[in-house]
């Protein structure tokens with residue numbers, strides 16, 4: 001495990017994940033970084049907030065997270081890439097009141113699903 005992945009691992013461990021899952025998230029985060037995956041958070045006006053009380057609903061912030069790999073042309077020019085020429089790796093909607101920790105976990109989980117990180121071999 002390199003240093004960056006190890007720091008990520010510690011982050012995901014401290015945010016309440018098992019060591020095996022924290023390692024998968026850390027590796028997925030690294031793969032996403034290496035692949036140049038970008039992230040876009042936007043308001044989600046269609047989120048299902050029925051699990052919240054009326055009071056909570058009035059102050060809730062619902063968002064969607066989209067992760068994508070920019071096209072080579074935009075990546076080479078370091079400019080923003082837009083639909084339809086990027087490749088979507090995954091998205092998640094209905095995320096309510098996310099803080100920076102929760103956002104990072106969501107982003108890593110989307111990457112994990114896309115990159116399908118293999119479980120770590122257990123040594124006896």
Ligand SMILES: [Zn+2]
Nearest residue numbers: 071074081085
């Ligand atoms: Zn582009």
